Amino acid sequence: MSEQTSKKGTMAKDTVVYMLAKGIEGGVGILTVSIMSYLFLPEQMGQYSNINIAVTTIAMFAIQWLVQSVLRYINKYDIENRCEDFYTTVFSAWLKVNIIVVFFGVIGLILINTILTRFSAFDEFLAVYTPLTLFFALLMFISYNTAQLVIAMLAATRKAKTNLFISAFSVVGKIALIYILAVNFGKRIEWIFLSYAIFDGITSIIGIFKLKIYRYINIKKSSPEILANLKAYGIPLMGNLIATSVLNKSDIYIITWFKGEGEAGIYQTNYTIVASAFTMLSAAVMRGSYPTILRTWSEGKKELSAGLVSDAVRMFLLIAVPAVAGVFCISDTAASALFESQYVEGHNVMVWVAAGMMLLGLTEYAIKPWELNANTKAIFHRSLIGGIVNILINVIFVPLFGYYAAAVSTFIGFLVYFLLAKAGTRGQMRWSVKMISYIRILASAFIMAVFIFIFKAFLGGSFFSLCAMLFMAMIVYVLTLWLTGEIKEEVRTIFKAFVKNR
Numbered sequence: 001m002s003e004q005t006s007k008k009g010t011m012a013k014d015t016v017v018y019m020l021a022k023g024i025e026g027g028v029g030i031l032t033v034s035i036m037s038y039l040f041l042p043e044q045m046g047q048y049s050n051i052n053i054a055v056t057t058i059a060m061f062a063i064q065w066l067v068q069s070v071l072r073y074i075n076k077y078d079i080e081n082r083c084e085d086f087y088t089t090v091f092s093a094w095l096k097v098n099i100i101v102v103f104f105g106v107i108g109l110i111l112i113n114t115i116l117t118r119f120s121a122f123d124e125f126l127a128v129y130t131p132l133t134l135f136f137a138l139l140m141f142i143s144y145n146t147a148q149l150v151i152a153m154l155a156a157t158r159k160a161k162t163n164l165f166i167s168a169f170s171v172v173g174k175i176a177l178i179y180i181l182a183v184n185f186g187k188r189i190e191w192i193f194l195s196y197a198i199f200d201g202i203t204s205i206i207g208i209f210k211l212k213i214y215r216y217i218n219i220k221k222s223s224p225e226i227l228a229n230l231k232a233y234g235i236p237l238m239g240n241l242i243a244t245s246v247l248n249k250s251d252i253y254i255i256t257w258f259k260g261e262g263e264a265g266i267y268q269t270n271y272t273i274v275a276s277a278f279t280m281l282s283a284a285v286m287r288g289s290y291p292t293i294l295r296t297w298s299e300g301k302k303e304l305s306a307g308l309v310s311d312a313v314r315m316f317l318l319i320a321v322p323a324v325a326g327v328f329c330i331s332d333t334a335a336s337a338l339f340e341s342q343y344v345e346g347h348n349v350m351v352w353v354a355a356g357m358m359l360l361g362l363t364e365y366a367i368k369p370w371e372l373n374a375n376t377k378a379i380f381h382r383s384l385i386g387g388i389v390n391i392l393i394n395v396i397f398v399p400l401f402g403y404y405a406a407a408v409s410t411f412i413g414f415l416v417y418f419l420l421a422k423a424g425t426r427g428q429m430r431w432s433v434k435m436i437s438y439i440r441i442l443a444s445a446f447i448m449a450v451f452i453f454i455f456k457a458f459l460g461g462s463f464f465s466l467c468a469m470l471f472m473a474m475i476v477y478v479l480t481l482w483l484t485g486e487i488k489e490e491v492r493t494i495f496k497a498f499v500k501n502r
Helices: 003-039 042-079 083-114 120-128 131-156 160-185 190-211 224-259 261-298 302-338 341-366 368-372 376-401 403-424 435-459 463-484 488-500
Strands: none
Touching: 003 160, 003 261, 003 302, 042 083, 042 131, 042 190, 042 224, 042 261, 083 131, 083 224, 131 160, 131 190, 131 261, 160 190, 224 261, 224 376, 224 403, 261 302, 261 341, 261 368, 261 403, 302 341, 302 435, 302 463, 341 368, 341 403, 368 376, 376 403, 435 463
C-alpha cells in the first residue's frame, strides 16, 4: 500500500468518526433550536443572539489566534520533542488572555451597576441585559474559549473518539439544562448562557485530562520563541476570523437596527439551523483530514500533502453538495416541522445560507497553501474584502428587503472571498478532483432531490415525516454514489483502515 493510500485511509477513518460526532451534535443542535423557538419569543431569541454573537466575537478576537496556531504547530513541536515548552507557552498565553478579558468584564459590570442605573434612558436596555445575564455571558466566554482550545488540541493529536464523546455529551447536556431551568425558573435567556458555560467547562476538563496537559505545564518552560511563532501565524488569522465573523454575523445587528429584534430572531433561528449544520459538516472533514495533512507537511512531504488536500476537497464535496440540494428541497418542510409558527416565514433564507457555507468550506481548502506556508496575512486581506462587501450590501438592501437581503448578501460575501482566495493561490498546491467525480456527485445530488420532492408529496410536513424523508434521501444519494462507482474505493479504504487499527 502506498503512503498516500495509507494516509488517505487514516483521513477517511478519522472523518467518519468526526462525521458521527458532528452528526450527533448537528442533530441535537437542530433539536435545540427547535425547542428554543418554543421556549422563547422571537424578541428573546434576538436578544440572545446579540449577546451570543458578542461573546463569540470577543473570543474569536482574543483566543482564536492561539487556537489556529495550536492546530498548525502542535505536530511540529511534537516531532521536535518540545511538548513541555509548547504546552506551557500555550497555557501561559491562554491565562493572560482570560485575565485581561475578565478584568475588563468585571469593570464593565461595575460601571453598569453604579452609573447606567442612574439614567432612565438605559432602563429598557438594563431590563433585558441584566447584570446577571452579563455575568453568565462572561462565564460562558471563559468556558467557551477554553473548550475551543482543548478541542483543537484533541483534533490535532487525532483524539477523534474523545471528540465524539464530548460532542454528544455537551450538546445533549446543554439543551437538557436549558429546558429544565426554563420550565422550572422562568423562560429567561440567562439560562442559555449558564448552561453553555457549565457544559463547555466540563468539556474542557475532560479534554485536559485526556491530553494530560497538566503533565507538561512548567511555568519555567514558557518559550518566547514559540510564542513569537504562534503570534506570527495566528494574529493575522485573527483578522481573517473576525472578517469571516462579519460575513456570518454582522447581518444580525444590521437587521436589529433597521427591522427590530423580532425579525432578527426569525432570521437567526432559520440561519442558525443551516449554518450550524454546515459548520459541523465542514469541521468533521477538516478535523479528520487537517492533522494528517499538517503532519505530512511537517515531515517535508509537500507533494504528498497536496494530494491529501485534493482528497479532503473531494470528501467535503461528497457531503456538502447533497446538503445544499437537500436544504433547497425541504427548507419549508423543515421550518414547519421544527419551529413555532412565528419563525416559519424565514425558511426562504436557508438555501442562500447553505450555498454560502459550502463556499466557505471550499475556501478553507483554497487557502491551505497560505496556511501551510504561514502566510496568514494574505488570508486576512481576502476575507476582509469579503466582509466589507457583505456589510455594504446589508446596509443598502436590508432596509428595503428585510432579512432576505441579508441571506443573499451572506452568499455574495462568501462567493467574493472564495474567488479571491482561489485566484490568489493559483499555481500553489491546487486541488485536483477528477471531472468524473464532479459529475457523479452532482448527478447523485440531483437524483436525490427528485426523490425528495416525490417523498414530500406523500409524507407531509410533520417532524417524523421530515426525519423519514431525510433518511430515505440519504439512502438514495449513497446508493447512487455506490452504483456510479464514486465511493467504492472510499468504502474499501475506510474498511481497511478500521480493520488495520482494530
